[in-house]
Amino acid sequence: MDVFLDAALDEARQGLAEGGIPIGAVLVLDGRIVGRGHNRRVQRGSAVLHAEMDCLEQAGRLTAADYRRSTLYSTLSPCDMCSGAALLYGIPRIVVGEHRTFRGPEDYLRSHGVELTVVDDARCVGLMRDFIAARPELWHEDIGVD
Amino acid sequence: MDVFLDAALDEARQGLAEGGIPIGAVLVLDGRIVGRGHNRRVQRGSAVLHAEMDCLEQAGRLTAADYRRSTLYSTLSPCDMCSGAALLYGIPRIVVGEHRTFRGPEDYLRSHGVELTVVDDARCVGLMRDFIAARPELWHEDIGVD
Numbered sequence: 551m552d553v554f555l556d557a558a559l560d561e562a563r564q565g566l567a568e569g570g571i572p573i574g575a576v577l578v579l580d581g582r583i584v585g586r587g588h589n590r591r592v593q594r595g596s597a598v599l600h601a602e603m604d605c606l607e608q609a610g611r612l613t614a615a616d617y618r619r620s621t622l623y624s625t626l627s628p629c630d631m632c633s634g635a636a637l638l639y640g641i642p643r644i645v646v647g648e649h650r651t652f653r654g655p656e657d658y659l660r661s662h663g664v665e666l667t668v669v670d671d672a673r674c675v676g677l678m679r680d681f682i683a684a685r686p687e688l689w690h691e692d693i694g695v696d
Numbered sequence: 697m698d699v700f701l702d703a704a705l706d707e708a709r710q711g712l713a714e715g716g717i718p719i720g721a722v723l724v725l726d727g728r729i730v731g732r733g734h735n736r737r738v739q740r741g742s743a744v745l746h747a748e749m750d751c752l753e754q755a756g757r758l759t760a761a762d763y764r765r766s767t768l769y770s771t772l773s774p775c776d777m778c779s780g781a782a783l784l785y786g787i788p789r790i791v792v793g794e795h796r797t798f799r800g801p802e803d804y805l806r807s808h809g810v811e812l813t814v815v816d817d818a819r820c821v822g823l824m825r826d827f828i829a830a831r832p833e834l835w836h837e838d839i840g841v842d
Contacts, residue, residue: 591757598744598753598781607744611737614842634780635744639840658804694785696760 554578555647555669558623561588561601562677568593571685571692572677575605575624577641579616585609591692600692601625602632606639617641625674627654629693637662647674651682652693700724701793701815704769707734707747708823714739717831717838718823721751721770723787725762731755737838746838747771748778752785763787771820773800775839783808793820797828798839
């Protein structure tokens with residue numbers, strides 16, 4: 551069990567409790583969580599606050615040196631936008647809860663030197679499976695699909 | 697002269713007047729601006745609100761079909777994060793004011809079918825040249841560089 555993935559999962563569940571899309575993320579620096587967030591599409595009418603983006607926003611303005619020592623945890627494989635954010639800031643490690651529901655540009659991240667690990671956590675899979683069954687239109691909106 | 701690039705430039709100048717990084721963007725749908733924004737790093741302590749992200753956020757929750765008919769204008773070549781946001785939503789056209797100051801993953805966007813045009817607008821170039829000369833540390837922070 552990874553306490554940081556658990557923390558990301560807590561964020562995902564908090565999002566679900568708010569009526570939102572249950573995806574969570576945390577940013578870890580030197581063994582400590584410095585940012586945490588969850589998808590805010592529903593809660594804030596946001597088109598950009600995916601879990602990873604919300605997490606980076608909550609972490610605030612870090613130095614390049616800080617980002618380069620950090621690890622981003624997300625319950626779901628990061629999409630093009632969130633992967634791009636990790637590349638922008640040179641985040642070297644990403645731990646992904648699962649990529650059965652959705653798979654972002656993982657090979658592209660790896661080709662840029664990112665160490666990406668997929669845990670295949672059944673709790674993360676189940677959370678999204680149940681959510682998508684209940685609210686497919688919200689999920690499709692979140693990934694830009696009709 | 698492109699009125700939409702001019703609108704993005706107006707956003708960049710507004711950001712500068714607020715003490716921020718002078719990069720602006722607008723999203724155009726069916727010949728009409730539906731979102732506009734500028735970099736908010738300084739103004740909101742934001743790590744994610746680059747001009748293009750702020751613009752997409754201001755545009756609100758659009759349908760996939762809307763994004764697929766839209767054009768994103770930015771005064772500066774979009775970084776990995778902002779390019780990723782365009783890919784996430786399937787925005788098919790991006791008009792870039794300039795890419796002398798910074799060049800994002802333009803070839804990657806094109807390889808995904810995005811029609812990307814670089815105007816090489818002297819006003820956009822000058823705005824960033826003067827800003828970076830005055831505040832290099834802010835600019836470096838914005839692109840994740842030490």
